[in-house]
Amino acid sequence: MISFRLLLVFLLLELSLQLSVAQVEKRGHDIHLTKPAVKWTGPAPGLRILAKPLNDGAWLVSTEVSGFKFSPEDAGRKHLPGHGHIHLYVSGKKHTRLYGQPYYLYGLSNGRHELEVTLNTNDHRNYQFGGKNISSKIIVNQIQKSLTTKPKSKKLVNDPGLSVMVKRDLIHGWNVVVESSGYDFNNGWASLDINGNPAGRVYGGYHYLSDFLPERDALSVTLYDAQGRICMYDGKPVAKKMGKAHQLRWFATSVQAHPVNRKNGLVDPELSLAYDDQLIYIKSNGIPVFQFVQRTPNPIEMQTYNWEIPRYPKISDKPQQIPLLGLAAILTVGLPVYGPNEAQHPHPFGDPLINEALDYCHGHTAGRGDYHFHYAPTCLLKTPDGKEEHYNVVGYSLDGYPIVAHYLSVLDEKGDPILDSNGEFQFNWQEVSGYEPNDSYRREVLNGTKTSTYVWEQYKYMANRPDRTLDECNGRRLNKRKLASGEEFDEREFFQSDYAYFLTGEFPYVLSKYKGEAKVRSGRRSYNREQGGRRRDSSRRR
Secondary structure: OEEOOOOOOOOOOOOOOOOOHHHHHHHHHHHHHHOOOEEOOOOOOEEEEEEEEOOOOOEEEEEEEEOOEEOHHHOOOOOOOOEEEEEEEEOOEEEEEEOOOOEEEOOOOOEEEEEEEEEEOOOOOEEEEOOEEOEEEEEEEEOOOOOOOOOOEEEOOOOOOEEEEEEEOOOOOEEEEEEEOOOOHHHEEEEEEEOOEEEEEEOOEEEEEOOOOOOOOOEEEEEEEOOOOEEEEOOEEOEEEEOOOHHHHHOOOOOOOOHHHHHOOOOOOOEEEEEOOOEEEEEEOOOOOOOOOOOOOOOOOOOOEEEEEEOOOOEEEEEEEOOOOOEEEEEOOOOEEEOOOOOOOOOOOOOOOOOOOOOOOOEEEOOOOOEEEOOOOHHHOOOOOOOOEEEEEEEEEOOOOEEEEEEEEOEOOOOOEOOOOOOOOOEEEOOOOOEEEOHHHHHHHHOOOOOOOOHHHHEEEOOOOOOOOOOOOOEEEOOEEEOOOOOEEEHHHHHOOOEEEEOOOOOOOOOOEEEEOOOOOOOOOEEOOOOOOEEOOOOOOO
């Protein structure tokens, strides 16, 4: 048996997997209705709904709003007076969320329909003035049938600079953000297709999609002018196509504050995800979802992380050394992974695991109060139970390749799990590093009592090391493999990648070099023992 789910202890399953998307939306709507409304303070804002019939049988729904600020980036966050978004209802049922741009409403059945818009807070509560919801209604009479015509084209003189980004909503669903540096959406629109099927029009800015999954759905956006002609530039339609973003299936669906952390005054953890046709964007405040236990003199501090990883990684001709200090990879909970060594103090460039400088989850804080990992984040993984063989993506390297935890339980000769001193199952990592320590380091540090220092000098990669499964980067190419149960498992198909790094119980624990092309921030790449100074070259660590 094999466990394919990323079972992280912070994962909050608010909805049953058996619920349909419609049921999910209904439950989300019901939750919003049960929240108390917010009284509007000050003069009443202006709100008016307009609906214009279009030739294809759809309606262009727009709003006139005054005294109110749309805040699409803050949807799902804490209430800020005067900020929020609009909810659109069709015949009494919530249809979608609006951020101020016109909305293309299609698919109405023939007959009369009531359209209503309400002003809502960032946390989706209704604004009220004088004891009533701030809303506007209109009746439309659907009598037209959809018309299909072959679109003509319009040649553009200048590049419109079309950009498309998809951002995860903090509550449910995703937002497509369509922008153009040289095109006026008052004179046209962008058609949206999902998996080759028409999904409406976007008039610039944010467009909310409730039933959308990046790992399942591909989308494309194409520019049209007001007459319905396809915009052409340099002989090609102005369009953006974005394939499925399979990496996002592994990231945490929500990050919840640990009650002890909140009691101790830590801010709640935050994790935001977005992607375009080339990159995945990760924003995090660096606060862990598990209980923080201070192991260094540095108190934990909130960070402002803005990371990027390529969606389509490529193996480079020559491996690139990871930074000596600082970020090397990113966990799927939005926390950083550093290399297998510490800084100059207190034990110069030693192994923090061997020197017992890490907490129970194998992380600690650095001088800026930045919490980070040097080893497998075991408190975020499902504990081995002696039965299942686990394959879980726990993070991504800066070159875009996944970091996989592949493990079983530690078993005795009879096949029974060997428990640790706390009565817990132990991790038996199934991948073996090729790095071999020298004899003196093994004798005096690993098997002795000396402190680890200058750890990169103590190891050498040995391609002929017994039982080695990994290359000098601490990864390998993915392929079909036979599991301990005898089942065949296609790693490439499951992880949608041709290469991956693997967690190991030995140095370098996570990764040592980048197999692919990685954008690494400037910083120390090696240490100079003779001068004790910093070098910014790319010299190979020993």
